[in-house]
Amino acid sequence: MEENFLWGGAVAANQCEGAWDIDGKGISTMDCFTGGSVKQQREYTEGVVKGRYYPNHEAIEFYYRYKEDIKLFAEMGFKAFRLSIAWSRIFPKGDEQQANEKGLQYYDDVFDECLKYGIEPVVTISHYETPYHLVEKYGSWLNRSMIDFFEKYCETIFKRYKAKVKYWMTFNEINTMIEYPWFGSGIKSCDEQQKYNAIHNMLVASAKAVKIGHSINRDFKIGAMIFYPMTYPNTCNPVDNLKAMKDMDSHYYFSDIQIRGYYSNKARKFLNQKNIVLNMAPDDLSVLKEGTVDYLGFSYYMSNVASNQNDLQMTSGNLMNTIKNPFLRETDWGWQIDPIGLRISLNQLYDRYQIPLFIVENGIGAIDQLEDNGEVHDQYRIDYLKEHIEQIKLAVEDDGVDLIGYTMWGCIDIISAGTGEMKKRYGFIYVDKDDAGKGTLMRYRKDSFYWYKRVIETNGTMI
Ligand code: BGP
Numbered sequence: 001m002e003e004n005f006l007w008g009g010a011v012a013a014n015q016c017e018g019a020w021d022i023d024g025k026g027i028s029t030m031d032c033f034t035g036g037s038v039k040q041q042r043e044y045t046e047g048v049v050k051g052r053y054y055p056n057h058e059a060i061e062f063y064y065r066y067k068e069d070i071k072l073f074a075e076m077g078f079k080a081f082r083l084s085i086a087w088s089r090i091f092p093k094g095d096e097q098q099a100n101e102k103g104l105q106y107y108d109d110v111f112d113e114c115l116k117y118g119i120e121p122v123v124t125i126s127h128y129e130t131p132y133h134l135v136e137k138y139g140s141w142l143n144r145s146m147i148d149f150f151e152k153y154c155e156t157i158f159k160r161y162k163a164k165v166k167y168w169m170t171f172n173e174i175n176t177m178i179e180y181p182w183f184g185s186g187i188k189s190c191d192e193q194q195k196y197n198a199i200h201n202m203l204v205a206s207a208k209a210v211k212i213g214h215s216i217n218r219d220f221k222i223g224a225m226i227f228y229p230m231t232y233p234n235t236c237n238p239v240d241n242l243k244a245m246k247d248m249d250s251h252y253y254f255s256d257i258q259i260r261g262y263y264s265n266k267a268r269k270f271l272n273q274k275n276i277v278l279n280m281a282p283d284d285l286s287v288l289k290e291g292t293v294d295y296l297g298f299s300y301y302m303s304n305v306a307s308n309q310n311d312l313q314m315t316s317g318n319l320m321n322t323i324k325n326p327f328l329r330e331t332d333w334g335w336q337i338d339p340i341g342l343r344i345s346l347n348q349l350y351d352r353y354q355i356p357l358f359i360v361e362n363g364i365g366a367i368d369q370l371e372d373n374g375e376v377h378d379q380y381r382i383d384y385l386k387e388h389i390e391q392i393k394l395a396v397e398d399d400g401v402d403l404i405g406y407t408m409w410g411c412i413d414i415i416s417a418g419t420g421e422m423k424k425r426y427g428f429i430y431v432d433k434d435d436a437g438k439g440t441l442m443r444y445r446k447d448s449f450y451w452y453k454r455v456i457e458t459n460g461t462m463i
Contacts, residue, residue, distance in 0.1 A: 007405065357401060
């Protein structure tokens with residue numbers, strides 16, 4: 001890989017920090033998601049309800065333990081660490097004029113700790129963590145005022161951290177808005193007209209953020225970020241291929257606009273056919289054109305299958321269920337493991353956009369066993385990551401894809417976003433905590449910790 005390839009790991013504030021109401025932080029949407037499981041969806045409550053269990057409230061207390069954790073990342077040799085800033089630590093309600101200094105100082109300290117070890121922070125500006133007050137008072141992104149609030153938030157953090165952070169991305173998996181607007185932005189319910197206007201507001205806000213960021217530091221690299229559900233047709237039947245194409249078009253809708261800077265022919269046709277009218281301000285289209293991103297970040301865990309039939313066997317996946325693929329193994333949570341699919345995804349995205357790509361999430365959620373001697377033998381995680389990194393190398397070295405870096409998802413065990421579980425572990429580092437919130441929160445290096453250290457040391461040659 002390139003000498004400056006950004007090997008690292010990724011987390012999100014709401015899934016690791018805890019300290020949900022400390023040092024001035026306001027309630028965020030994710031603070032209102034109860035614990036759940038594969039069988040029982042997380043409940044999004046009206047605010048924080050006394051007596052309910054919210055796993056994100058304590059999470060793994062990264063807020064207090066970040067020095068210990070970043071030291072462990074440095075021991076692995078991380079070049080980059082992807083994390084998010086909790087918007088409601090900076091603006092507790094989201095519509096204030098004055099930022100919360102304790103929140104700003106916290107991230108100053110975290111970035112300083114990263115830079116002490118030569119680790120590049122890669123910052124997600126909004127990772128499912130909308131200030132809950134903005135939902136209650138304005139209806140979140142249904143309201144165009146959010147563009148101004150987001151702009152204020154971005155300008156504040158860009159100015160504050162302009163000498164410490166170079167890599168940014170605006171919205172985590174913005175295409176989550178298709179199926180889960182409450183997850184992506186806290187919107188409790190909306191029809192298609194409202195949903196695609198909320199998405200339009202987010203896209204305009206993202207473009208404005210890019211423009212502001214580049215005016216504050218022209219060296220900033222600001223990316224878009226989608227989850228990439230690369231999809232195969234179930235058969236060579238043309239109708240299955242058409243379905244696979246259409247399914248992917250619904251996701252390209254987001255990255256097309258953020259990378260190309262305009263609503264494509266397909267996007268406009270889609271909106272027309274749904275009778276969706278966007279409430280545009282006069283300069284929205286020029287803002288989208290001027291605020292195109294510098295790179296595309298994406299998450300990849302598994303691949304999907306599309307068919308015109310609807311009586312086929314299904315399995316679960318990241319943010320969406322899919323048809324079972326008989327050629328693929330599944331994780332304990334039913335996600336289909338497809339390393340070659342990652343090479344295909346890299347080719348599809350690079351062929352389409354010809355801009356640098358960044359894998360900002362990839363990993364396997366599994367049930368890990370902490371042995372009495374403090375070891376965790378997670379050979380299945382080494383195998384998963386090894387198989388995917390092999391394909392990444394082929395995409396770069398054989399197919400010529402321009403890839404900035406790879407931040408493995410959940411580099412330390414954290415709260416699962418989809419299920420709220422701790423037992424769905426991703427990390428190179430085991431955290432002693434269970435689904436009921438019990439545990440010492442002590443950290444333990446897994447076998448994969450030492451394996452990844454060698455991968456980074458050899459820049460991907462020894463995997
Ligand atoms: C992505 C989110 C991450 C992370 C990941 C794994 O959609 O961006 O926040 O959670 O999925 O999913 P889960 O935690 O549900 O296993």
